[in-house]
Amino acid sequence: MILIKSYNIVQYCTTIQFILLFNYWMIDGTIHNADPQLPFEAAFQGECRKSSPCHQLCFDLHDGTFECACHESYQLDLNGYSCLKSNHSTVPFVDADTFRISSTISTTSTSRPIDPIDTINNDDEIKLKNHHHHGTMSNSNNGINNDGNIDINSIGPERNQFYSCNEVECEAGGVCIEEGNDGKDIHDDNERNDEIKRARCRCPLGRGGQFCQKIIEVKYPHFRGTSYSALPTLRNAHRSLRLMIEFKSQSFDGVLLYSGQEPDLGGDFIAIVLNQGFVEFRFDCGMGEGIIRSDMPIILNAWNTLNIYRDGRNAWMQLNQGQQIFGHSKGLFSRITFRLETFLGGSPNISQIVQRVHTNRGFHGCVRTLQINERNYDFSRDTIDGIDIDQCTSDACYHTTCLNGGHCALSDDNQKICICPLGFTGEYCEMQTEFLIPSFNGSSHLQFIGFGDRSTMFTEIIIVIKPNKPDGLFLYNGQKMDRTGDFISLNLVNGFVEFRFDLGSGAAVIRSPSPILLHNWHTIYAARTGREGILKVDYQPYSMGMSLGAFTQLSLPLNLYIGGVPNLRDIHQNVQSPEMFGGCIQKVIINGRQLSLVRDVLSGLNIENCQHICTGNERPCRNSGICEPVKSHYQCHCVNNYIGAHCEQGTGSSTLYPMFYGNSFLKYSDSELIEKISGYKTIIHLNLRAFSSNGLILWLGDVSRQQQSKKHDYLAIGLDQGHLNININLGSGDYHLTFNVTRIDDGQWHELDLVRTAKQIFVRIDHNVAVRGMINGDKSRLDVMNSLYLGGLEDTSIQSSHLYQKGFIGCISNMTLDDNYYVDIVQQSERGINIRTCI
Incomplete structure (x- = not known):
């Protein structure tokens, strides 16, 4: 038998019984939909009269009951008596303590059964997609995305069934409040009496539900x-x-x-x-x-x-x-x-x-x-x-099938992801791909080009690891295969991080002060200058040490190994590591250059994909956005014309004032555009609003790896300590000009004008006095074939030859080249990453 609680519809109507007629039939205590096309109905015992609860129309029925209806362009609310505009949608309330509808209720938009965890805040409200009742329910405004997931931003007061605290009785000391559309309490605000109100209970700690009737435990508030x-x-x-x-x-x-x-x-x-x-x-x-x-x-x-x-x-x-x-x-x-x-x-x-x-x-x-x-x-x-x-909760791994041996799991922020085996990716592991974050099982390794002659006097290593066992070698580069010669290594010994290097006359052994936690991400910094070495793990104090003997240079002609080596018997005897690393390695930076653990790898063995939201089935970064792992979390780098934390928002042509976040850029390769500012003359006008004191604003020049070590023509505009800096090379050497009249890192809009005619350069901010300079050398042309970047570079530090460590943080608008060539900043770009609308 189905039991449905009866509530008083209005304060003066205490004797009217509210009968909900669901078109369901029951087998073994499970409610099934007999005919999904028949509507939800609500009837009241009695007869239509002036005091009936119906807001608009009332019809007497033959069996001693009456029902409510609505005028055209209105729909009947699921409380049975209210009328809402047709573009509104509501969700039925059924007290979970009385009965629960089983997850066999069908919907018109998807075959995914209804999940109890879909409820975000009030876990006693059942979310139905396109469920039929008198009138129509909007398909785009019901708080549920097309993929069946709850959109936390779209779930609003429309879910509540009550419009006055006269209808609500809160339990366990809860207090009823009446809110407006903005969620603010308007109970005592006379100026907002005409606003549509929703009543709800403010519950004390440990209580939840529509009427504070549930005991809840809050893990993430x-x-x-x-x-x-x-x-x-x-x-x-x-x-x-x-x-x-x-x-x-x-x-x-x-x-x-x-x-x-x-x-x-x-x-x-x-x-x-x-x-x-x-x-x-x-x-x-x-x-x-x-x-x-x-x-x-x-x-x-x-x-x-x-x-x-x-x-x-x-x-x-x-x-x-x-x-x-x-x-x-x-x-x-x-x-x-x-x-x-x-x-x-x-x-x-x-x-x-x-x-x-x-x-x-x-x-x-x-x-x-x-x-x-x-x-x-x-x-x-x-x-x-x-x-x-x-x-704070979200959709979970209900009825998700991962293919090709993948399995579904919940990430740290409670999102469902399919963990795919090596070689597969996609929402359900249905696509073949390479690994993103390598996982090592104690018999694995990845091989890269070694340090060579780039680290003879100075070596700097930053590596992010998540170990699952306390011992293991996770970085090694040596000079010889006979267990002698120079080497450098990082390994775990009983949970302690050890940094070892030998310049040919005795090894330095530098150990972290404390062991690290297993199954957690850790950042390890190791560096040496000559014989002196330093090690820092997370927030632990620095450890320092020195190699033996008088040699100061490191020679490492062999390949670099990450996560292990092909054979422990071939490494230097002073490494003293009895086993290889088990766990995940997310990032490796050598002397300021980050290794791509996918593109730069020469070979590998027994590599799996580390469990991480960036490697799961349900990619968090939409619309071709790039997911960058940041320890156990992630950051989405959005392509052009998309913004948002997950690149979910399309900008179209409305992003007139793009905002850059220090890791953003817009790239332009159109030959007509490049020609406007290259050659003998360069004229650039733009407006900018800076929220940071340092960063690259504009780069004109080649940024390919082949050109990074060569002298080539370029123009760079950036901020250094709040002042505008110009760096330019016409082929005769670098020239630097600083506009030190005023700082512009105040978060306000400023106008920038740059004019170069041959070797003469002119820079002005707003209406201040211009700063002029004469570029050195005998060359007078800026010969740039392609690549104008705005806001930063793909790898700003490396591609700018360390002129700037990061990109611009702020907004850019109204860019004009060569006096009268207006640039639609977003729409004309070939590619963009992490572009949002200026706040």
Whole structure:
């Protein structure tokens, strides 16, 4: 028997019984759809009268009941009595404690059965796609994407069934609030009485569901902008503090975290605030506030990593891959007294702290990691109080079939991916491909061209690994095959990282201070200059050592091996590694050049693809975007005309003001365009808005690997310490010109004019005095055949010969070449990566 709870439809209609007539039949307790074409119906016992709950039309039926209907261009809501505009859609509410519809209900858009985990916040609401009822349900506005996945940005108040707190009774101390379309409480706002309202319950910590009737455990909290959670008061943080937080924001503004001395943040305090997309770290040691602002905005609806370090009155902050921004508080005091709890996501009384944090909004989004002074917080155990907190979740591996031996798994951010065997990729491992992140099983290796004569006096290695066992050799390059001669190696010994090198007269052995954790990603830095070596693992202290003897040069003519070697008996005897590496290697950088573990490899054995979201079946980067692994996370590099954290948004021709993020670029190869600024004359006009003090703005010249070590014509425009810099070579040597009249890294729009006629060059910013120069040498032509880059290069540091370490962070608009040739910056580009719209 199907039991359906009865609710009062309106406050004055307490005796009307609400009967839902589902066209389902039951076998063995499972509800099945008898005819998917028949509509959902709702009937009320009694007769039509003035006090009936119907909003528009009412019809008496022959069996002593009546039903509601709607005028043309309206549709009947699934509560049976409300009428909504036809472009609205709602989702039926069925109390999960009363009965559950089995996952055999059919839909018209997909054969994928309904998954209970599709619910994002209220797990007692059942999500149906295109389910029939009186009227029509919009296929594009129901919070479910075409692929059947929940779009967290499209799930809004339309899901709620209640429009007044008179209809809602919250359990377990929950409080009903009435919200507008923006999610703000409008219960006491007379100016917004005409706005469509939705009623819902704000639930205390540990409670969830439509009426706070469910006991929930929150592993990764989701905050609504009206939420907060309280963590224990900080200890041993008065003098110094190191903080790391990973968060995904659905809004550009809000309080992310704060703590301090007084409830109104009078006196000492710290606060992390989102302000118009930028992160601000505010702190006061008692004599005046210090504010540090990120050099780039957050990426909305994507995971961002924020690192903060404070030592006394000095502090620095780094957002994602941006710069470390330094600052200090006022006065001489250097300690902060913490008496409050550490509040995450908002405040129990945000109006009380608004004068300090300069916003009246809480954080809207998810937090998955919080680490303060080496303490990793477990949100399910460490949270002592909170309001309006629910679980941040997403679609999971239900009914997903991976082909060719692949299997489905959940990534760190709860996304389903198919883990494919070597040689296969695609959403379901259906396509053949090469590996992206190699995984080594103890009998594996990859072979590359060795160091050769590039590292005789200096060697620098950066490598990112995730070991699954405590011992193993993961990098080796030698001079001979008879276990003698020079060598360099990195290996694990009982969990410790060892850096060894021998210049011919005795090996240096440098060991990390502490062992590393298995099954975690680690960054290892090893370098040598002559006989002196240095090793640093993650945040551990530096270790230093020196090779024996008097030799200072390293000779390594053999090939480089990553992850292991063909035979341990052929390596130098002083390596002393009894086994090879087991685990994953994500990145290898040798002397500033990153190895492509796919394209640069000469040979390999027993290599599998490491489990990572970038190598799974459901590629997170859409529309041909490139997925770059960043330890256990990833970053999408979007091709031209696509933006977004997953390259999911097409820009068309609307991106008139593109924004660059330091790892972005636009490339132009059109011969007509290149001819406008090459030869004897170069005229460039553009507007720019810089959010960082350093970075490459424009590059004109060849960037092929064959040309990187040769002198060739080029023009580079960039920022150095906030000042505009021009580097140019007409074939007679490099020439450098700095516009030091004013800094332009203030986040404001500035006009740039550059004019070159033969060897004379003229640069002006806005209406300031122009800076002029004379290019050295006897050449007067800028001979460039192709390749104009805007915002950076594909590998800025290498391809610019280390003139710039990263690309431009900011916006560029209104670019004109040769006086009157207007460039449609995005549309005319041949290729682009990581281009977004200027904020």
